[in-house]
Amino acid sequence: MIGNQPKLLASVILATFSLSLLTLHLAFLTKANAAPPGNPQDWQLTFTDEFDGNELNRAIWTTKYGYDTGRGDRTNNDDEREWYVDDAFNLQNEILSITTKSECLASVQRPDIYPPYNCTDFPYTSGIITTQTSFTQKYGYFEIRMKVPPGVGFWPAFWLMPQMHDPVYWPPEIDIMENFGRNVNTIRFGHIYSPYYPNPAFGQWGGRHGMDYTDFGIDYSADYHLYSIDWEPTGITWYIDNVPRFQNSEHLPPGTLTPGTMYILINLAVGGGLAQEPTPDTVFPNYLQIDYVRVYQKTAPTPQPTASPPPVTDLDGDNDTDLRDLLQFLGFFGGTGQGDFNNSGRVDVFDFSLLVANFGR
Numbered sequence: 001m002i003g004n005q006p007k008l009l010a011s012v013i014l015a016t017f018s019l020s021l022l023t024l025h026l027a028f029l030t031k032a033n034a035a036p037p038g039n040p041q042d043w044q045l046t047f048t049d050e051f052d053g054n055e056l057n058r059a060i061w062t063t064k065y066g067y068d069t070g071r072g073d074r075t076n077n078d079d080e081r082e083w084y085v086d087d088a089f090n091l092q093n094e095i096l097s098i099t100t101k102s103e104c105l106a107s108v109q110r111p112d113i114y115p116p117y118n119c120t121d122f123p124y125t126s127g128i129i130t131t132q133t134s135f136t137q138k139y140g141y142f143e144i145r146m147k148v149p150p151g152v153g154f155w156p157a158f159w160l161m162p163q164m165h166d167p168v169y170w171p172p173e174i175d176i177m178e179n180f181g182r183n184v185n186t187i188r189f190g191h192i193y194s195p196y197y198p199n200p201a202f203g204q205w206g207g208r209h210g211m212d213y214t215d216f217g218i219d220y221s222a223d224y225h226l227y228s229i230d231w232e233p234t235g236i237t238w239y240i241d242n243v244p245r246f247q248n249s250e251h252l253p254p255g256t257l258t259p260g261t262m263y264i265l266i267n268l269a270v271g272g273g274l275a276q277e278p279t280p281d282t283v284f285p286n287y288l289q290i291d292y293v294r295v296y297q298k299t300a301p302t303p304q305p306t307a308s309p310p311p312v313t314d315l316d317g318d319n320d321t322d323l324r325d326l327l328q329f330l331g332f333f334g335g336t337g338q339g340d341f342n343n344s345g346r347v348d349v350f351d352f353s354l355l356v357a358n359f360g361r
Contacts, residue, residue: 036141036230036296037242047135047264047295051096056089061129063089080155081124081271088127095289098268100126100154102284124284128267136163136261137295142176143228144266145291150221153278154181155269156288158227160262174236174262177227180275181282184221186214187240216240224291264293312341313358321358329355 036043049060056063063086064074074084083105090097104119148156160174178188218225218240230237238246268288271277278284313321315328315338332339332347339347341354 036143036228037239037244042299043141043296044299045294046137046140046297047131048292050094050292051091051290052094053091055091056096056129060131060134062131062133063127063129065128065130078269078274079272080269080275081122081153081277082126082269083122083124084128084267085125088125089129095291098127098129098266098288098290099285100124100149100268100270100287102278124270124278126268126270128265130161130266131264132161132163135295136263137297138261139231139233140298141228141230141296142264143226143294143296144176145224145226146266147224147289147291148179148181148184148220149268149286149288150181150184151278151282151286152182152276153271153282154286155179155272155275156181157265157267157269159265161265162260162262172262174229174231176229176238177240179220181221182276183215184219185217187216187220187227187245188214214245216245224289264295266290266293313355315339321355321361326355326359 049057064084082100085105088099090099102123103125104123105125142160144158146156146158148154155178157178158176159178160176162172175188179186226239226241228239228242230239236248237244266288269275313325313329315325318324329339329347329352333352335347336345337347339351341351344350
């Protein structure tokens with residue numbers, strides 16, 4: 001047995017090394033092979049961040065809301081409890097982590113404004129990134145690969161908003177994915193296209209249509225998953241891991257699709273009436289981990305060559321000018337009508353010269 005130990009050790013090392021290579025290869029395939037549905041040649045990559053640098057690319061990403069929510073640009077109006085900070089981001093191993101912490105900053109305490117707010121209102125910090133100042137697009141395929149945090153109170157989202165200078169900048173809104181940490185198996189997505197809700201039931205005619213929190217039997221906090229939409233002029237299709245999960249075109253009233261370009265938002269909200277308050281079991285700090293963000297635009301259809309019409313000198317309709325056409329032409333010479341290729345009113349030598357020029361074509 002002792003004599004076989006070196007061979008056994010070598011086999012174990014080789015197997016471990018091979019498994020590591022396989023793991024890396026599969027990870028590479030997972031990242032590289034993700035693409036919009038259909039023919040890859042139908043799509044052009046218009047935006048990407050692979051998070052392969054040492055820090056967040058601030059030329060691409062803005063780390064606050066681009067509009068005044070009523071409480072400044074560091075939080076939202078959904079009774080959320082987080083305060084968005086500029087240093088909630090860490091890049092390591094080509095993964096961007098947005099960190100949320102149970103902490104209150106001195107800058108949050110603002111008794112000088114109305115209504116005043118303080119650490120009781122915003123006892124958590126977190127992060128948001130947007131492309132409002134760098135990238136917008138109308139229609140196309142928007143995709144993110146990320147891993148959400150578990151825990152009551154967490155509310156990660158990947159969504160689109162129009163620019164403030166648009167005539168009406170909210171709504172519309174496209175929610176590509178939302179998840180509440182209290183139930184990591186559910187995903188919600190939707191399209192808010194009008195502030196008017198004639199029917200309060202979610203997903204009915206009115207201001208919003210989508211799919212409410214739905215359990216597809218996947219724990220989205222256990223691993224990375226792909227969340228994407230194919231936004232077309234006629235509707236939106238939502239995908240999870242390249243599987244279509246919902247399509248809204250058949251439910252939309254005419255003229256309700258988002259009219260203009262939209263920018264990307266990715267954030268990790270905490271608390272509020274929708275996400276619920278964190279409990280003593282909610283773990284802080286916690287992280288929304290993002291592998292990449294990519295956007296594609298449909299390329300123009302490749303022009304197909306059109307068949308050239310047969311020359312006017314093709315008298316017998318076989319798509320070329322040959323001896324049979326010449327013989328027919330001689331029978332028409334001096335007359336009117338057929339054989340008058342230049343529409344001069346008479347079949348003459350000028351028509352004969354056209355026939356000779358096209359002969360063999």
